[in-house]
Structure formats: C-alpha cells, structure tokens
Amino acid sequence: MIATEHSIYRLQGLANGEVALYSDEGAKIVIRRERIIEVECDEYRVKCKRYHVQAEERAGFETPMLSTSQALTAKGPISGHGGVTINGGDGAVARFAGDIKHQGATPAQRRGGNQRHPAKWTQEPDTFRAVRRTG
Template identity: 35%
Template sequence: MQNIFSRLQRNLARLWLRAVIQRLNNTTACQQADISMIAGETKASMEYLEPYGFTSTAHAGAEGIALFLAGDRSHGIVINVADRRYRLKGLKEGEVAIYTDEGDSIVLKRGRLIEATTDTFIIHAKNKIVLDTQQVETPGKITAAQSIVSQAEVQDKTGSLSTMRAQYNGHTHKGDSGGMTGTPNQGMK
C-alpha cells in the first residue's frame, strides 16, 4: 500500500510544481518562460498563459506554477506568476491593486476610492476625455497648450470673470478738467 501512495505522489508531482522564472520573452504572441524547478531541473521557452486583458513581464526570480498535462514534461505551461519581493502589502479585504517594482500602483480601495501613485501620469485619448464629476482639485498648477473653454463661470480666489467684466464696463475716470469721464466706449464681452 505504501508503494502505491508513493507512486501516486510522484505522478502527481509530475503534473505541477513551483517554478522560478529565469527569463521571460515578451516578444511572442504568448510570452515564453525559461524556468528552474526542483533539483536544478530547467525548462526553456514554456508558454506563459496570462489572464485576458492583463499582461506583465516579471523579473527573474519571480515564482509561478508549471503545469505538465498527463505528467509529460516535454510540453508544459506556466501560470500565475507572482513576485513576493514587490507585492503590495497592507491592503484591506476586498481591495485590488496593480503595481510595479518601482513603486507605481493603482489601488481600488474600500469606500469606492481609486488611488494611483506614480511620478508622471499620461493619458492618450484620441478624441476626448470626459470628467463626469462635481469637482476637480489640484494643489499644483494647470497648464494648457490651447485655450481653456468654460460653459460656466470662471473664477479665482478674488472674484469671477463676470464680476471683472461688470467692473470694467461700468468704470469711469477723473477727466483732465476735473469732471468724470463716461464708461468705456467698448465694453468687455
């Protein structure tokens, strides 16, 4: 009986095992992984199957699962590559994150909050970006290469454009003869 269990255990061990990534080739339609396994065994150019819509190229030393259908080591696949050296820690239950080894991350947090952390955030949108929100805040400046167009009032900490317009259009000056001049003959629109 012991012999049967030992053989069964060896056969199961041939189906899957922990793999350490030595190199990933991401230039092919399906990434290819060179891996090392237990007892110094290596395998080159194994297909690395990723979830649809998500791709990443892990560093050498990341870990994954190597699967060998029917225990046949001639053609296997690698799944679920992870790298404990860079994984974000301290997430709350239910939170989701993507991250890099450089510290960039996008975290979908509890309370319906999304937090992105990076040095430069670039959005490429061919036609338009729509911010459907009540308020946009920034502690820094906003720079535009073209005109800024507003469908509503524009204001700063001291007043609004419509207030400035009304003040300009209604202002007068003291004339040379001591009397007051009229309002500007061309008002601001």
C-alpha cells in the same frame, strides 16, 4: 492573474476585497473599498481622441499649476481668488461679451484721490477697446 511571491515588492495595508497592480519602482493602481480607485505615479498619461469626466458633485485639482495647450471653455463663471491675469501674444485680443462689472476700490480711491473714469468701453466688431475721455 499575475502574482509574485517576492515580499519586498508586495503592497502592504490592503483591506479584504481590495486589489492592487504595482511595479517594483513604486507606481501603483489600487481598487479600494467604497468604490475608490487610487493611482500613484510620477507621470500619468492618457492618449485618446476624446476624454470625458462626468463628476456628479465636483472635480478638483490640487496642483500649483493647471495648463492647456489650446483653448479653455467654461460654461460658468471663472473665479480667481488670487487675481486673474490675461496675457496676450502676437496679435492676441481680449474679448468680452456682456456686462463688465468692477467691485472694490480703484488705485485712485485707495490713495484718497478723486474718482474719475479715464476710459470707457466702446464696442467695435468682435472686440472692445478702451478709449480715453477728454474733458
């Protein structure tokens, strides 16, 4: 057990049974009642070979940006309520497997124009490409 009697560093507001580890710069780990662990810091780093989170109900991230330096795999649908953007790099290809469904009006429909499908999807080995229709 490590203790300090210097009151300016002592964490306030802990309930009976709660435990805290904290620094003089304000970083802290608090083990709270009801099996809650809070971590507060400027940067949180984990270095390991594998990192596994098993959340029975859900896992949430409240952040303006979430990124990965490599691949991202989802075993369910990916929803984008603010839109979805796919940007390719050098030689990158967007690949789709299964049906591609569209909901909502196209720009031509919103302008009151005649709805025509100027492109159709054709399947080639390992990729789809848009092919311009004629006639």
